[in-house]
Amino acid sequence: MGQVVHRAGEVRDGVWTRAEEPSSVGAVRRSAVELAEEAGFDAERVGQVAVAVTEAVSNLVKHAVEGMALVRPCPGLPGVVELITLDRGPGMPDVARAMRDGYSTSGTLGIGLGAITRIASSYDVHSLPGKGTLLSAHFAAERQITLPPATGLVRPIGEETVSGDAFAISIDGPVTSVLVCDGLGHGPAAALASREAVELFMIAPDDEPLAILGRLHRGLNRTRGGAVAIARITPDKVTYAGLGNIAGWIAYADRRQGMVSVPGITGHQGRRFQQYDYELDEHATIVLHSDGLTDRWSPALLPGLFSRSPAVIAAGVLREAGSRRDDACVVIVRP
Structure with missing residues (x-):
């Protein structure tokens, strides 16, 4: 597979919609239809996407607590529309049974x-009673697609539409390289710094993380700078370098291990940079996130989540740890 790049914080990344009022159903559906038409779907397929999105967001409005929906072009898959929904309850005790047409339990999202x-074309669901439900659904002109092993989510502070956080993903065969940048502050100036970080990363994303970090530190001096972390992931190893307060984790079903970043502001303040190697096994998931997510999430508190797809894992970590008082970005890699 060639390079896969996604830049978050731009208009094309999509807008999170609170699924609390009936009007939100139409808003998300219109966005999905527009993206499907732009992707070249025929009229029948566009109509199917509209039906699926209407069902998903209507369920949130009727049954969910703190439901949120996002429609966007799928990172790394041109011509694919992605829908992500999350909520805080009531959850479903039996997801497989809920997928059968006509099944519903009162007050749940089974309908x-x-x-x-x-x-x-592809979907994934994770639900826990009392915790809520996470859904990712991907729509393409064809019915079967293969999703990349990495994705990310960005959510701006409050009701803003521009985020100072951004990420980029490059996939080349078994190697996945990722960047997360949290531009200093909020708004357009922070977004400018994070976009510049993406551009600098993509000059040579296959470089060692330490070399990329040095390139970003030199290049971001004309912006306000920010916190940055770079990870280069193979099936058995992750090489990691960070400057500032981006959190890097190796997560398993019941535990997690932190990766080391050094203090500083990329582009302005930094001591001697370092990179670290960590061994991985086949069950590892790599998690990088900005400080718009707290460290209070734990795989042990979300049983089954870290066996799901990267999109659903990202939605779950964002739901559990994301703050509305800061831009938030999370990237998930399942090598």
Whole structure:
């Protein structure tokens, strides 16, 4: 597979919509239809996407607590529309049963789930009673697609539409390289710094993380700078370098291990840079996130989540740890 790049914090990344009022159903559906038409879907397929998105967001409005929905072009898959929903309850005790048409338990999201998954080219669901439900659904002109092993989510502070956080992903065969940047502060100036970081990263994303960090530190001096972390992941190893307060984790089903960043502001303040190697086994998941997410999430508190797809894991970590008082970015890699 060639390089896969996604820049977050731009308009094309999509807008998170609070699924609390009936009007939100139409807003998300219109966005999905527009993206499907731009991707070249025929009229029948566009209509199917509209039905699936309507079902998903209507369920959030009727049954969910703190439901949120995002529609965007799928990172790394041109021509694919991605829908992500998350909520804080009530969850479903039996997801497989809920996927059967006509099944519903009072007060849950079971209604319509079978239709959504039947229409989608790819989907994933994670739900825990009392915790809530996470859904990712991908729609392409064809019915079967293969998702990349990495993705990320960005959510701006409050009701803003521009985020100072950004990420980039490059995939080359078994090697996945990722960047997370948290531009200093918020708004357009922070977004400018993080976009510049993405551009500098993509000059040579296959370089060692330490070399990329040095390139970013020199290049971001004309911006306000920010916190940066770079990870180069193979099936058995992650090489990691960070400057500032981006959190890097190796997560398993029941535990996590932190990776080391050094203090500083990329582009302005930094001591001697370092990179570190960490061994991985086949069950490892790499998590990078900005300080718009707290460290209070734990795999042990979300049973089953870290066996799911990167999109659903990202949604789950964002739901559990994301703050509305700061830009938030999380990237997930499952090598």
